[in-house]
Amino acid sequence: MQKLIVILLFFIPTITFSQTDPFVNENKIYLPNIKTVLCYNNTKEQSLPVIQLNSSETIxxxxxxxxxGTKNYWYTIEHCTSDWQTSRISTIDYLQGFDSDRIIDYRYSSNTTRKYTHYELTLPNTQIQxxxxxxxxxxxxxDGDKKLPVISQRFYIVDNQIAVAAEVTNSFQVADRNSKQKINFTLNHAIPIANPYQDLKAFVMQNFNSNTAQINTKPSFVRPNQLVxxxxxxNDFxxxxxxxxxxxxxxxxKGDNVKDIYRDNESVNVMLFHDAPRNNGAFANQYDENGNFFIRNTDxxxxxxxxxxxxILFTLNAPAPSANGDAYVVGRFNNYTLGKENKLLYDAGRKQFYANIMLKQGLYDYEYVWLNNETKTAESQPFEGSFFQTENSYQILVYYxxxxxxxxTLMGYTNLSNKAKERR
Known part of the structure; x- marks a missing residue:
């Protein structure tokens, strides 16, 4: 009996520490009643949520x-590694003030068919810095219980000590010159970097879409105070x-691309014009917001x-690219994720995809992607095509x-686009 008690006592700590965190370190909504999560630098709406350390900028x-109604929502922030694993450091190392607080800034909707409560938060604030x-x-x-997750949201704080100079050009691969864009960049630094191959990483992503991120660990050239x-x-995209x-x-x-608007005492529904695939035609230049969305109500x-x-009823008139796959409608409004809410149903007889997604009134960019279930890769090219002339924005984040x-530490950041190149 004593041996059994000793064995149980030995395993109790292991069981306690093996409990998993219900949160994941990515942009995610955990409850179906939570909608329209916005997170950006206050100086520009829908910018990437990046602010300078010890500055007046806020998220x-x-x-x-x-x-x-009113819910008791709490929040905390945690420091992460460059690949979004939780850093194994104490809150004392990265926070001043408290490590958690309640969200107290909220307002009720008015003059809307669907009632909701709008919550807001600014970071840093007097409680968490x-x-x-x-x-x-x-x-x-x-309710102050971290086992009841509601939202997880990524943001960035730059301790700006590395300057990033970058350009967008054609792919160096001959076969891809008309369909891909390549990013070249140079890091200028005044701090000593003894081993850039081991201690420094640079991530490049397209249109704030973390799914496109490419990691750079080996500079092509190492020069005094400069990495090329x-x-x-x-860095081909x-x-x-x-x-x-x-x-x-x-x-x-009826605004742009809106075919019909149906409303009654309980709901509002908007039917968009049917979309056609764009993978076979020539590039058609038009202005977009690089996947962003903006909440607006002019009424x-x-x-x-x-x-x-x-x-919002989306309809895509196109045959399925392959026998084993699924189509999705994506944009920054859903963080480019492939989930059941934005998955399109397929009518094989009509060769038509469609989905109905609940969204808040405003301006939205979107595109269609195809997930190949065999290769587990998601691409927009089967429906949208790919052209070098497309105007895209690119973000480069440098960690040391x-x-x-x-x-x-995030020590360098820049945001650039090929818009100037395209308009020349």
């Missing part, structure tokens, strides 16, 4: 609760196509609390771990 974060640069994950949970990344075979878009700023008039006075929630340091 604007907000979301809506379609159950309305990050004190080192790096990747951070914001975790929102219910222009290898022939790296599909040019894709300009995003499709629709305009529901007003529900009294009211307050976009945040007077904008309606609508069912000082010798002996226990965490990685």
């Amino acid at each position: 604007a974060f907000s979301f809506d609760d379609l159950l309305a 990050p004190k080192i640069g790096g990747n951070y994950i914001l975790k929102v949970y219910l 990344y222009n290898d022939l075979s790296t 599909w040019g894709d196509n300009e995003f499709r878009k629709f305009d529901t700023r007003s529900l009294r008039f 009211g006075r307050d976009d945040k609390t007077e904008a309606e929630y609508m069912g 771990r000082r010798p002996g340091a226990r965490w990685e």
